[in-house]
Amino acid sequence: MYPKSLQQLIEKFKMLPGVGEKTAERYALMIMNLEKEEVEQFSNALMEVKTKIHKCSCCGNLTENDLCDICSDPQRDKGVICVVQDAKDILALERMREYRGVYHVLGGVISTNKGILPSDLNIKTLTDRVNENTKEVIVATNPTLEGETTALYLAKILGEKTNVTRLAHGLPMGGHLDYTDELTLSKAMENRHKI
Ligand SMILES: [Zn+2]
Known part of the structure; x- marks a missing residue:
């Protein structure tokens, strides 16, 4: 010992x-x-x-300030919001260097098995953020059953206010965004579809 x-x-x-x-x-x-x-x-x-380190007051990304670097960047298009389940997914999407919109971190996905309800996630702040200036909400939750359920739920509650799109298939089912290579992610983003 x-x-x-x-x-x-x-x-x-x-x-x-x-x-x-x-x-x-x-x-x-x-x-x-x-x-x-x-x-x-x-x-x-x-x-x-x-x-x-704490959560950005607008999107839930990790930051040392009130707003994260992406939310406080005047060059980013605030009219396009990409919804991810974890802050680390932002890093994966940023590696593409193509996306110029902003993000929203849910902090998980809806899961009946694990008893995770919409009210357990950072969804209220998302619905508050979406307004007449929002052109598109891109749902980039992982391509799992829970990820799809969450995407459909967001389309249902936000669909009347704005365009809700989903990253294209081609991402391996059951896979995770942060393990996906840039080219595949980039293609999935390019071919996203309305839900
Ligand atoms: Zn932010």
Whole structure:
């Protein structure tokens, strides 16, 4: 058994996805061997993401400010809103470098199995955002059963106010947006269809 403080650090590393006992041990021993200054920087970086990062008050993207970089960019077209399930999907779509609209992060998808209802998601803020200046809402939830259900639900509640479109098929069913390559995403965006 390691000394208590070292064991504690090992336990913390084991909380990370994909980190088992052996890897956690390696990480903890590595930290122990770093210069004090480096360990301080490491621990400050951990605290900073926790204290500085929060959700954009408009779209739910991650930011250090009230509005995220995309919402506060005057070059972005506020009339086109791409709806994603997680903030990390924004990164995937931004990698295409083609999309010039803004985003809206739902924070999940509707799932009867998991008991996730529309009221559990960031949908009210979306309906509040959509107005006469909104030309299109592109639903880019993952191509899963839940993703499709969510897309249909959004089309039902927003369809009278604006055009609601869905990324084209061609994305692998059951796949995840953030694992999809840029070219496939770009094609899916180009061939999106009305729902
Ligand atoms: Zn934003």
